Amino acid sequence: MKKFRSMADLTQKDLADRLLMSESLVGAYERAERIPTTAFLVDADAALGAQGVLRSCVELMEEEKYSPKFLNWKRTEADAASISAYECMVVPGLLQTPAYVRALYETRVPMYEPDEIDRHVQARLERQEVLDRRPKAIVSYVVEESVFQRPIGGDSVLKEQLLHVLDSVRGRNHLTVQVMPTGRSVHAGLMGSLQLLSTREGRNLGYTEGQGGDTLISKPDEVNRLNDLFGALRAQALTPWESVELIERMAAKL
Numbered sequence: 001m002k003k004f005r006s007m008a009d010l011t012q013k014d015l016a017d018r019l020l021m022s023e024s025l026v027g028a029y030e031r032a033e034r035i036p037t038t039a040f041l042v043d044a045d046a047a048l049g050a051q052g053v054l055r056s057c058v059e060l061m062e063e064e065k066y067s068p069k070f071l072n073w074k075r076t077e078a079d080a081a082s083i084s085a086y087e088c089m090v091v092p093g094l095l096q097t098p099a100y101v102r103a104l105y106e107t108r109v110p111m112y113e114p115d116e117i118d119r120h121v122q123a124r125l126e127r128q129e130v131l132d133r134r135p136k137a138i139v140s141y142v143v144e145e146s147v148f149q150r151p152i153g154g155d156s157v158l159k160e161q162l163l164h165v166l167d168s169v170r171g172r173n174h175l176t177v178q179v180m181p182t183g184r185s186v187h188a189g190l191m192g193s194l195q196l197l198s199t200r201e202g203r204n205l206g207y208t209e210g211q212g213g214d215t216l217i218s219k220p221d222e223v224n225r226l227n228d229l230f231g232a233l234r235a236q237a238l239t240p241w242e243s244v245e246l247i248e249r250m251a252a253k254l
Contacts, residue, residue: 002030004048018047035061035119037126076205078130080197082138086180086189086233090152091161092141094128095168095177100161101125103153136174142189142233145182148250159254162247169244178237179246188232196226 005015012030016023019040028034036044038058045054077083085092090104101124105117112120130137148165151158169177180187195207206217206226217223238246 001044001048001054004050004054005030008048010048015044015047019043034115035122037061037122039126039129074127076199077127077197078133079200080130080137081200082140082196082198083130084140084196084230086142086194086230087147088144088180088189088193089147090150091147091165092143093124094131094139095141095165096124096128097157097161097164098125099153099157103157107152131168131172131175136172139172139175140234141177142180142230142237143177144180144189145246148179148247155254159251162251162254166244166247166251169240176240177243177247178234178240179243180233180237184236187236188229194226194230196223196230 005012010018012026013023016026019026021040025034029036029040036057038061041054041058041061044050045052048054083094090096091100093101096104098121101121102117105112105120131139148158148162152161165177169175180189192208192210196204197207198204204220204223204227206223208215208217217226237243
């Protein structure tokens, strides 16, 4: 990056001004103190006339941000035809606000170092680009009511998060969020969270996370079982419209 910047006769401030970002962040990327975002590498490649050299580093940077199993999931998710998940602990990652993401990583046990927190927050927020890319993926979530009541980061962070979920749903007709009421004594998701996606080629994958690690599921019979489970969860949850009304009421109380 420094080589192409020097060839273009630009200072770090010049490049920062062109990319509408801080000079200090450009410097941190150049000194390898921070992992560059995908958007930065693409934009810097164009601004510096690097002819694809910086853009080619995107995959290398992704390998630094994600575990090997999740990296495969993330790459498939970026071009998925549909994305579904049941969440029982936290708001789905694609819908999290920056403050909520940071609060999650700041409360992790064992604790992350500040630079590690920055890296994880950046990686989580980058994934959210999938919501607005074209062609659009059909995105469906079932989320436990208790998730929207847990004040991660404090009441102000939670309220901002709830309003963000509402704005996301209202502004995207390809996104639905359904709340699973705490009052449901029994439902199909009591064994834990799950994530599902379908590729445009018709391949189906599942992903689960737990205290013992994460698991990428590709065997058709196992993925089909998870798809059936998610179908049952959607039937047992509130409708999308009822869910919006409930989230509105919870936000109004904060």
